[in-house]
Amino acid sequence: MSDRTDRRLFQPPTQERFGTKLVLGLFAVLYILLFLMTPLVVVFVEAFSKGVDAFLAAVTEKDALSAIWLTLTVAAIAVPLNTMFGLAAAWAVTKFDFKGKSILITLIDLPFSVSPVISGLVYVLLFGAQGYLGPMLDELGIKVIFTVTGLVLATIFVTFPFVARELIPLMQEQGVSEEEAALTLGASGWQMFWRVTLPNVRWGLLYGVLLCNARAMGEFGAVSVVSGHIRGLTNTVPLHVEILYNEYNFAASFAVASLLAMLALVTLVLKSLLEWQFGENIAAGHRH
Amino acid sequence: MLPGFGITFGFSVLYLSLIILIPLAALLARPWELGIDGVWAAVTAPRVLAALKLSFGAALIASVINAIFGLLVAWVLVRYEFPGKRILDALVDLPFALPTAVAGIALTSLYAPNGWFGQYLALAGIKVAYTPLGVVVALTFIGLPFVVRSVQPVLAEAEKEQEEVAATLGASRRQTFWKVIFPAILPSWLTGAALAFARAVGEYGSVIFIAGNLPMVSEITPLLIIIKLEQFDYAGAAAVGSAMLVLSFILLLGINMLQAWARSR
Numbered sequence: 178m179s180d181r182t183d184r185r186l187f188q189p190p191t192q193e194r195f196g197t198k199l200v201l202g203l204f205a206v207l208y209i210l211l212f213l214m215t216p217l218v219v220v221f222v223e224a225f226s227k228g229v230d231a232f233l234a235a236v237t238e239k240d241a242l243s244a245i246w247l248t249l250t251v252a253a254i255a256v257p258l259n260t261m262f263g264l265a266a267a268w269a270v271t272k273f274d275f276k277g278k279s280i281l282i283t284l285i286d287l288p289f290s291v292s293p294v295i296s297g298l299v300y301v302l303l304f305g306a307q308g309y310l311g312p313m314l315d316e317l318g319i320k321v322i323f324t325v326t327g328l329v330l331a332t333i334f335v336t337f338p339f340v341a342r343e344l345i346p347l348m349q350e351q352g353v354s355e356e357e358a359a360l361t362l363g364a365s366g367w368q369m370f371w372r373v374t375l376p377n378v379r380w381g382l383l384y385g386v387l388l389c390n391a392r393a394m395g396e397f398g399a400v401s402v403v404s405g406h407i408r409g410l411t412n413t414v415p416l417h418v419e420i421l422y423n424e425y426n427f428a429a430s431f432a433v434a435s436l437l438a439m440l441a442l443v444t445l446v447l448k449s450l451l452e453w454q455f456g457e458n459i460a461a462g463h464r465h
Numbered sequence: 466m467l468p469g470f471g472i473t474f475g476f477s478v479l480y481l482s483l484i485i486l487i488p489l490a491a492l493l494a495r496p497w498e499l500g501i502d503g504v505w506a507a508v509t510a511p512r513v514l515a516a517l518k519l520s521f522g523a524a525l526i527a528s529v530i531n532a533i534f535g536l537l538v539a540w541v542l543v544r545y546e547f548p549g550k551r552i553l554d555a556l557v558d559l560p561f562a563l564p565t566a567v568a569g570i571a572l573t574s575l576y577a578p579n580g581w582f583g584q585y586l587a588l589a590g591i592k593v594a595y596t597p598l599g600v601v602v603a604l605t606f607i608g609l610p611f612v613v614r615s616v617q618p619v620l621a622e623a624e625k626e627q628e629e630v631a632a633t634l635g636a637s638r639r640q641t642f643w644k645v646i647f648p649a650i651l652p653s654w655l656t657g658a659a660l661a662f663a664r665a666v667g668e669y670g671s672v673i674f675i676a677g678n679l680p681m682v683s684e685i686t687p688l689l690i691i692i693k694l695e696q697f698d699y700a701g702a703a704a705v706g707s708a709m710l711v712l713s714f715i716l717l718l719g720i721n722m723l724q725a726w727a728r729s730r
Contacts, residue, residue: 191628193638198545205541206553208534213559213609216571219581223574262480265473273470283721284481290717291489292667293565294687295706298694299488302495307699309491333484356467366468388561395564398669402691415566415670422570422674431574434567441562448562449555 220438223431235421235429236436243409244417245436250325251400251413252393255332259389260382263340268374271348272356282345288337296334297402300327323405328413331399336389343385347378347459380455384448391444395437492710495703507704512680513689517708519597520686524665527604532658535612536650542613543620557614560607565670572603573674595677600685603671608661615657619650619727652727659720663713 193201225232235241266285270278288296304321305311314321321327355377359369375382397415404411406420414437421430451459496504507513542554560568576583576593586593593599623646631641669687676683686709693702 191625191632191638191641201537202541202545202547205538206547208538209553209556212606213556215575215581216568216606217559217563219574220567220571223571262477265480266477269470269474269477272467273474275470275474281477281481283717284485287489287717288485290663290667290713290720292669292687292706292709292713294669294690295492295667295710298690298702298706299492301694302491302699302703303488305699307697330484334488337484353467360467369467370469391562395567397564397566398687401669402694415564418566418570427574430570434570437564437567441559441564441567444562445555445558448558449551453551 217438217442220431220435223427224435226431227428231428232432232435235432238429240408240412241414241417241433244412244414244433247325247328247412248394248414251328251332252390254329255336255393256386256390258333259336260340260386262337263344263385264382266341267344267348267378270345272353285341285345286338288334291334293335293396293398294402296399297331299334300330300403322403323407323411325411327403328400328411331403332393332396335396335399336393339389339392340382340385343381343388343459344378347381348374351377380451380458384451384459387444387447387451391440394440489710492703493707496700496707499700499704503700504704507701508708512684513686513705515681516684516686516689516705519600519683520666520709521712523597523600523604523685524662524668526601527608527665528658528662530601530605531608531612531661532654535609535657535661536616536654538609539613539616539620543617557610559610561610565607565668566674568606568671569603569674572606572671573599576602576675594675595679595683597676597683599675599677600672600683603675604665604668607668607671608665611661611664612654612657615653615660616650619653620646623649649730652723652730656720656723656727659716659723663716663720666716667709667713 192198266281269275270282301322302308303310304314304327306315306322308322311322321330355373356369359373360366364372395415396413397419400413401416401419404413404416406412406416408420412420414433418430418434418437421427421433496507499507538557542550542557563571573580573594575581576586576599578584578587578592578594580594583594591598593602627645627649628641631645632638636644667687669685672685673688676685676688678684678688686705690702690705690709693705
């Protein structure tokens, strides 16, 4: 009897039988490939179903380009704002003690449990034509709903917790000793922030920004409510995908959708690289 | 004492209030212009009740499916070694990363009667796309990572010694799982399922393409809110939205309690 069969026949008491392992393993692999992976594959297959030329035409057409530009603009405003908030909130929450701290932490996570449609609805109720502030702002000539401002607000709402929730556990773990040492050695508040705090949290921060950006660029429900779907003006990439799809222009719809799928793939690759390379420097729970 | 508490705390609370709290307060305040009876009528209209039933029912089914398969996937990814494991592990986050509208049209294309899977399901007489079953499929797709990512770290950190002790004391592998491993991962497993449920209840983008959106049959609550908004029924939309929000709050409270339980072990 060879060594190999020997090992197979000996069943370690803290492991499942080989057959059980094989069945469970195969099932999990097939589940991921067939259920999670196929939607990604079908996007690219459908995107090129009418050939490369049709694909290129769909993604370089005027409305598509303005949708891409708008999505980039909205993310470029929403992500830095939420990053600033994340840093400020994490600093206040992790380096100091105050009453109501756990309430604040819970409230930061709140947008994750709110439906995207409600995230858009709240701004319509505030700033819409029949909203609380809408008529007043209208007289001042300020429009929020059906404009880029509305899209930005709705996007900030849905991506609100991403950076903060990465930084809070990380900065909690790191404590205050390094910052205190910097201050004792004569550093100013800003010097301490730039030279101690920021370098300590940079990978966790990048991780949060990455996820925040992916969601900001891909958000659909919330922006759909406030957008008004004005082509070339308030149409982000996901909304453009919907319009093309509802016009039965499937190949073009999937072509534009494939840009978002690429974004998702790049995000996943960067996210995995961060986890593998800097797992220790990202908040607990992402360590691999 | 470190500097910067005043400004960071002040900015955080101000930003939180302007972006999240005041808008949510506006939502909760709005329905009451209908009067209490009006709000009740708006929330209990048959079409609204059917939508709530579908949203919560399909979310419940999807989170039960995800609880089972998520635990299995987490187990395999933590305990077994095989080539390509890291890539599969990264793929689990695909439903998080893929924008919901993209997931929606992709799932519709797969499960439509002429799609890759739909054509075979049609032979078996099963219709997925444009039925409530399609809603369950979409919600199952977006929910899986919640369970896997909740269970994985706990499973990885569980002490192997305890399992060895159980085996030494004569427990079978099955007994060890149910009496040693399962109680240890139970809180995080439930947390993951609850998170998946909370996300599924409010989900919009990945569902509306595959649902068919037939009133009373396959119309989800978020879509009904949008329809009411398009009819300029602001108060009605706010009433349904508030009902969903209150239910989400209760859910969030439950999740927090589960997490506190998980931490206390």
